Amino acid sequence: MAVQSWEQRTATPPPPIKKPKGFFREWGDAILFAVVAATLIRWATFEAYTIPTPSMEHSLLVGDYLFVSKLHYGPRTPQTPLQVPLTHQTIWGTDWKSYSDAIQLPSYRLPGFSEIKQGDVVVFNVPFESQHPADLRTNYIKRCVAVAGDVLEIKDTQVFVNGKPMNNPPQSQNRYYLQVNDVIRDKVFRDQGVTDFNNPSGIPQPQPTQFGPAYIVDATPATADYFKQQSFVKGIVQDKSPAGQAEMDIFPNNPDYPHSQPSTPAKFNWNRDNYGPLQLPKKGQTVQLTPENTPFYEKIILRYEHNEGVTVLNGVIQQNGKPLTTYTFKQNYYFMMGDNRHDSLDSRYWGFVPEDHIVGKAVLIWLSVDPYSDFFHKIRWSRLFNLID
Numbered sequence: 001m002a003v004q005s006w007e008q009r010t011a012t013p014p015p016p017i018k019k020p021k022g023f024f025r026e027w028g029d030a031i032l033f034a035v036v037a038a039t040l041i042r043w044a045t046f047e048a049y050t051i052p053t054p055s056m057e058h059s060l061l062v063g064d065y066l067f068v069s070k071l072h073y074g075p076r077t078p079q080t081p082l083q084v085p086l087t088h089q090t091i092w093g094t095d096w097k098s099y100s101d102a103i104q105l106p107s108y109r110l111p112g113f114s115e116i117k118q119g120d121v122v123v124f125n126v127p128f129e130s131q132h133p134a135d136l137r138t139n140y141i142k143r144c145v146a147v148a149g150d151v152l153e154i155k156d157t158q159v160f161v162n163g164k165p166m167n168n169p170p171q172s173q174n175r176y177y178l179q180v181n182d183v184i185r186d187k188v189f190r191d192q193g194v195t196d197f198n199n200p201s202g203i204p205q206p207q208p209t210q211f212g213p214a215y216i217v218d219a220t221p222a223t224a225d226y227f228k229q230q231s232f233v234k235g236i237v238q239d240k241s242p243a244g245q246a247e248m249d250i251f252p253n254n255p256d257y258p259h260s261q262p263s264t265p266a267k268f269n270w271n272r273d274n275y276g277p278l279q280l281p282k283k284g285q286t287v288q289l290t291p292e293n294t295p296f297y298e299k300i301i302l303r304y305e306h307n308e309g310v311t312v313l314n315g316v317i318q319q320n321g322k323p324l325t326t327y328t329f330k331q332n333y334y335f336m337m338g339d340n341r342h343d344s345l346d347s348r349y350w351g352f353v354p355e356d357h358i359v360g361k362a363v364l365i366w367l368s369v370d371p372y373s374d375f376f377h378k379i380r381w382s383r384l385f386n387l388i389d
Contacts, residue, residue: 039085044075044110047360049123049139054197055338055345056141058171058220060121062197064383065367066141068123072361074112079105079135089136101133107356114361116334118161119169120144121362121388124336127304128257128350134357141362142346143169143339146280148332148355153276154348157240157341169389175239175342176224178215180206184232192223195372197343202372211237218340239342241271250275251351252295256302258350267295272341272348280335280352286328291315296351297327304354305330331355362388 087098125137146152246266333352338344368380
């Protein structure tokens, strides 16, 4: 009979030798981990954006690169889950759509550590687009000038909220006519930070106006005061729309921009510089619907709150063929304006911003590139790592 030693009986077999990962497997795992981590960070904490247009000049400049905090107001759960990671609307460098809207989920917001406040610089999905799901609409950046429940009014370019004048951002701009007899040197405009973004050189050019030969410039109040004191400027006139002069493209004269045509004649004698009073809808608030206030609320009820069977017929909001006489709002709404008051497509033109379109709060400029400077002066070093007010 065979005998087996105790050592032989108790010894465990050696573990199998793991086959080392191949080169491509190691790199694949590393890339997958990096993509997942970057996607989570981008969704839940911070995301980088750049400023492409002058609507926030001079508070934010074209070429500023920002970090936007999702933590302040709370990150949103994805509405469009079938999307290529780290893309927005298209695949990088192409016109190919980067998502499928075959599945659309309800959007919820996780808790944040602050509410949206008047004066915050906010990134949001522009609500008037219809070709993309709400969470993939084009990102806009504006300043919140009024929150849900506030009454907003603009008098002679000054914003009033609940009857009190809003503190204007010190770098906000208005449009002016600089009346001149001669050409102003380019260096003067560069030194004063005055840029014409419709000109390839960025330098304003004189043109005939109702005030004679003049430069049309967007400038801060301090810059306007500088030009008033210069001998080469005959006069300076601020561009303002007079009170009582209706502008047809202003909300709610154009109640469902860009899907509606402006009402003729205009129902409200409002314009970009004299606007309101207008109360912002608040979650849980119930309003009586009348033909007079239908232009204020039709876009909300028709598009933003996911109601079924809603139509607007002859100025009357209907649901399943029956006129609605009252409505209770399902979420809060905000009024956003650019600091460059006369070069900003904002809530004055397309109305309220729904809460579920809010992306986050702009908090930090981490890089700033001047599109009109030469290579050696391209970086605006003084703006790096500036906090955003």
